[in-house]
Amino acid sequence: MSNKKKGNKNKTPRSNKRAASPAAVNTKDRETKRRNKQRQESGTTVAAIRTDNSSKISSLTTRTSSATAPGKLILFGEHAVVYKDKRALACALDLSTTTTVSSSTTTDIPSPLPVFLIISLPEVSIIDLRVNLTDLQSAFENSKTTDFSPEVLSRNKLLIDSLEQFLDATIAVNVSQNTVESTATGRRALLTLLVLYIGITSTTPTTQFMDIKIHTTSKIPTGSGLGSSASFCVSLAAALLRHVNKISSTETAAITKTSATNTNGNTTSIPENQHRQQQLDRTVINAWALCGETVLHGLVSGVDNTVVCFGGVNVYVKGCEMMQVQGLAGGLRMLITNTKVEKDTKKQVGIVSGRMEAMEGVVSKLVDAVDAVVGEACRVFKEYGKR
Numbered sequence: 001m002s003n004k005k006k007g008n009k010n011k012t013p014r015s016n017k018r019a020a021s022p023a024a025v026n027t028k029d030r031e032t033k034r035r036n037k038q039r040q041e042s043g044t045t046v047a048a049i050r051t052d053n054s055s056k057i058s059s060l061t062t063r064t065s066s067a068t069a070p071g072k073l074i075l076f077g078e079h080a081v082v083y084k085d086k087r088a089l090a091c092a093l094d095l096s097t098t099t100t101v102s103s104s105t106t107t108d109i110p111s112p113l114p115v116f117l118i119i120s121l122p123e124v125s126i127i128d129l130r131v132n133l134t135d136l137q138s139a140f141e142n143s144k145t146t147d148f149s150p151e152v153l154s155r156n157k158l159l160i161d162s163l164e165q166f167l168d169a170t171i172a173v174n175v176s177q178n179t180v181e182s183t184a185t186g187r188r189a190l191l192t193l194l195v196l197y198i199g200i201t202s203t204t205p206t207t208q209f210m211d212i213k214i215h216t217t218s219k220i221p222t223g224s225g226l227g228s229s230a231s232f233c234v235s236l237a238a239a240l241l242r243h244v245n246k247i248s249s250t251e252t253a254a255i256t257k258t259s260a261t262n263t264n265g266n267t268t269s270i271p272e273n274q275h276r277q278q279q280l281d282r283t284v285i286n287a288w289a290l291c292g293e294t295v296l297h298g299l300v301s302g303v304d305n306t307v308v309c310f311g312g313v314n315v316y317v318k319g320c321e322m323m324q325v326q327g328l329a330g331g332l333r334m335l336i337t338n339t340k341v342e343k344d345t346k347k348q349v350g351i352v353s354g355r356m357e358a359m360e361g362v363v364s365k366l367v368d369a370v371d372a373v374v375g376e377a378c379r380v381f382k383e384y385g386k387r
């Protein structure tokens with residue numbers, strides 16, 4: 001495990017962790033403070049706000065959606081899993097990331113107020129970055145994007161180039177106003193966020209929103225191999241999808257139970273129809289999280305986002321459904337130490353693929369050997385489970 005961010009020194013340098021739950025989604029509609037106050041005072045259900053200078057009154061509703069996702073640890077198979085048919089053994093961790101999306105809607109359409117996306121990603125030094133949504137719309141219209149599916153969007157070079165230019169200008173304005181630090185990690189996170197935002201809200205008329213806020217907080221040290229990026233992508237995708245009603249799971253005891261379920265291999269503790277809906281929702285969330293991971297890192301196997309999204313201890317092969325490892329009903333206790341050695345996933349994956357191209361005979365044998373270690377680990381876990 002490594003750590004490239006100096007500010008992480010207080011974050012879990014040594015921790016004794018258990019395999020953890022998959023992403024949980026929590027959505028609640030709530031009225032503005034003013035509306036609550038008004039309701040208490042008069043029993044009315046609609047807040048009154050002034051929307052223009054002519055004293056016109058309209059209604060305002062604030063809606064908040066949040067999602068929490070765990071981190072992950074790859075026990076065996078890291079890097080090899082990028083290659084065809086090679087396995088990784090990975091588990092979710094109980095360190096987590098939470099993303100909250102909130103927006104206000106008004107009955108005045110289109111909104112007479114300027115509409116901003118306000119982004120806070122404190123782990124990468126972004127606080128209240130203001131993105132003008134009209135300008136963002138122009139940036140992505142310039143790219144002439146027509147296919148908004150997650151698989152295609154992350155590889156749309158015209159869109160990514162256009163968004164990068166737009167981001168540079170937006171960051172420059174925000175830096176000059178002292179709210180944001182310009183860092184490569186922050187810029188990559190913002191680019192990922194904008195791609196997911198555009199893709200997920202593509203069929204939602206955002207003109208009715210007055211302001212949209214996205215805020216992510218995390219306990220996972222970034223760049224340390226504990227899946228901070230996947231956790232960011234899963235929580236962001238889940239919160240956005242929930243916010244525009246593209247998934248239906250809400251946080252209930254059922255989701256928490258499903259987490260335990262995943263870890264323990266017991267699938268009967270929640271009603272079958274609810275469980276089915278959760279799995280369908282998670283498949284959608286996972287596709288968008290993979291889109292985000294691809295924007296962040298380029299060539300990825302998808303193991304990180306999949307284990308973060310579904311939880312538990314699993315064997316993963318690129319492009320296939322994950323398989324629960326049997327025999328770990330009591331959970332998995334791990335001692336994790338933060339080495340604080342710098343690493344960059346994209347760069348490391350590039351180094352391995354460069355070597356694979358240059359010396360395929362040698363490197364493919366190494367990859368086979370890593371895959372065999374995964375097989376042996378699964379056998380040992382199974383044995384352990386029988387005791």
Ligand SMILES: Nc1ncnc2c1ncn2[C@@H]1O[C@H](COP(=O)(O)OP(=O)(O)O)[C@@H](O)[C@H]1O
Nearest residue numbers: 123185189218222223224225227228229232345
């Ligand atoms: N909480 C977060 N908020 C915003 N971006 C994040 C967050 N966590 C991770 N990221 C993004 O993910 C990158 C780290 O990814 P990576 O090098 O794969 O580390 P890890 O192994 O922890 O996933 C960061 O540089 C940043 O762009």
Ligand SMILES: C[C@@](O)(CCOP(=O)(O)O)CC(=O)O
Nearest residue numbers: 078079225300301302303345
């Ligand atoms: C190196 C790799 O196997 C895992 C990436 O995870 P990490 O965030 O570098 O631990 C790449 C991948 O599977 O896509």
